[in-house]
Amino acid sequence: MANPDLVKQFGVKLLGIYTGGVLTQLIDIGYQVGLFEAAKTGPATSQELADRAGLKERYVREWLGSMVTSGIFSYTPASRTYALPEEHAALLTGNAHTNAAPTSRMINHFGSHLQRLTSCFREGGGISYSAYRPVFTQCMDDTWRRIYDGLLVSGFISAVKGLPAMLGKGIRVMDIGCGTGHAMNILAREFPQSTFVGYDIAEDAIAGAREEAKSFGLTNVSFEVVDVAALPSDPKFDLITAFDAIHDQRAPDAVLEGACRALALDGAFLMIEFKFSSRLEENISNPFAPMYYGFSLMHCMPVSLALDGQGLGTVWGEQLARQYLAKAGFGSVTVLDSPRPQNSIFVARH
Numbered sequence: 520m521a522n523p524d525l526v527k528q529f530g531v532k533l534l535g536i537y538t539g540g541v542l543t544q545l546i547d548i549g550y551q552v553g554l555f556e557a558a559k560t561g562p563a564t565s566q567e568l569a570d571r572a573g574l575k576e577r578y579v580r581e582w583l584g585s586m587v588t589s590g591i592f593s594y595t596p597a598s599r600t601y602a603l604p605e606e607h608a609a610l611l612t613g614n615a616h617t618n619a620a621p622t623s624r625m626i627n628h629f630g631s632h633l634q635r636l637t638s639c640f641r642e643g644g645g646i647s648y649s650a651y652r653p654v655f656t657q658c659m660d661d662t663w664r665r666i667y668d669g670l671l672v673s674g675f676i677s678a679v680k681g682l683p684a685m686l687g688k689g690i691r692v693m694d695i696g697c698g699t700g701h702a703m704n705i706l707a708r709e710f711p712q713s714t715f716v717g718y719d720i721a722e723d724a725i726a727g728a729r730e731e732a733k734s735f736g737l738t739n740v741s742f743e744v745v746d747v748a749a750l751p752s753d754p755k756f757d758l759i760t761a762f763d764a765i766h767d768q769r770a771p772d773a774v775l776e777g778a779c780r781a782l783a784l785d786g787a788f789l790m791i792e793f794k795f796s797s798r799l800e801e802n803i804s805n806p807f808a809p810m811y812y813g814f815s816l817m818h819c820m821p822v823s824l825a826l827d828g829q830g831l832g833t834v835w836g837e838q839l840a841r842q843y844l845a846k847a848g849f850g851s852v853t854v855l856d857s858p859r860p861q862n863s864i865f866v867a868r869h
């Protein structure tokens with residue numbers, strides 16, 4: 520017979536899980552309509568906050584009810600004012616990579632495919648990348664542009680000894696699955712002696728990348744719609760990067776083999792992936808694990824399986840990633856900590 524205390528304990532946990540699900544939707548709304556930014560100015564009544572953001576007070580007040588009772592906002596009954604503590608604003612507002620609000624939109628977008636995903640459990644197959652566009656492209660851009668702005672040069676690139684100096688002298692760089700290209704555009708602006716190319720299969724992403732390069736006035740970067748499973752082996756590149764772009768491929772082995780063939784003899788391949796073990800039991804105490812297995816299930820795995828692909832999933836883990844890199848022909852692989860705790864930087868060489 521089930522232990523009633525443990526049932527009660529799990530009931531409390533479940534309430535927290537469901538509350539988190541609802542709050543994720545409400546954070547998404549608050550982010551999209553600008554309520555967190557509006558609250559940053561200082562304590563306000565629901566009417567004042569609605570006026571600041573140009574919204575309907577009744578909706579704002581109900582939203583605030585959830586925000587206050589969940590502890591995201593504080594409330595002063597005497598003045599009927601609501602406040603977003605500075606420490607909470609640090610993680611829900613602004614253009615820094617610490618703003619976690621865009622993640623709520625991504626989670627809710629993944630949730631909009633649940634009906635199709637449920638039938639995949641019964642029938643197999645997957646959900647094509649195109650079904651997620653254009654919202655997925657926008658969400659990726661919204662999340663990662665902040666990370667690239669804050670951490671690309673000082674964190675990811677500088678983690679590899681000698682790389683900033685090489686980029687400063689002038690090398691050829693290719694980015695695999697470049698999305699909207701912000702990483703390459705930042706590097707092209709920072710290192711004018713080097714030349715950069717970004718490949719992605721998504722036409723909307725490439726259009727955005729080209730537009731940004733133009734707005735930055737860059738002449739040392741280009742973007743092409745290319746299936747990276749068939750990368751040309753010439754010309755060679757001194758640096759090849761793949762930011763969160765290998766595990767969801769249809770044929771990650773072919774992509775890695777192509778990257779190895781296209782890499783100059785003394786070049787480096789930087790693969791930024793999620794920092795997990797390939798063994799489930801070693802991920803149990805990792806606080807990121809449930810969310811990333813979920814992201815995998817709701818996006819990264821089905822986009823690959825939709826193409827009859829390998830469906831590695833987001834949590835393929837370091838051990839399996841090392842096997843794939845070795846099989847692709849990389850003779851040496853070093854795994855470095857990334858400036859974000861949930862990522863690793865794989866540095867692979869010939």
Ligand SMILES: C[S@@+](CC[C@H](N)C(=O)[O-])C[C@H]1O[C@@H](n2cnc3c(N)ncnc32)[C@H](O)[C@@H]1O
Pocket residue numbers: 648659660663695696697698699718719720721724745746747748761762763764767768769
């Ligand atoms: C998770 S997103 C990462 C995007 C980008 N690196 C970023 O940081 O925003 C993976 C990207 O890989 C692209 N992709 C998937 N399969 C591809 C393929 N076979 N050839 C080229 N790009 C592909 C997707 O269109 C998507 O933009």
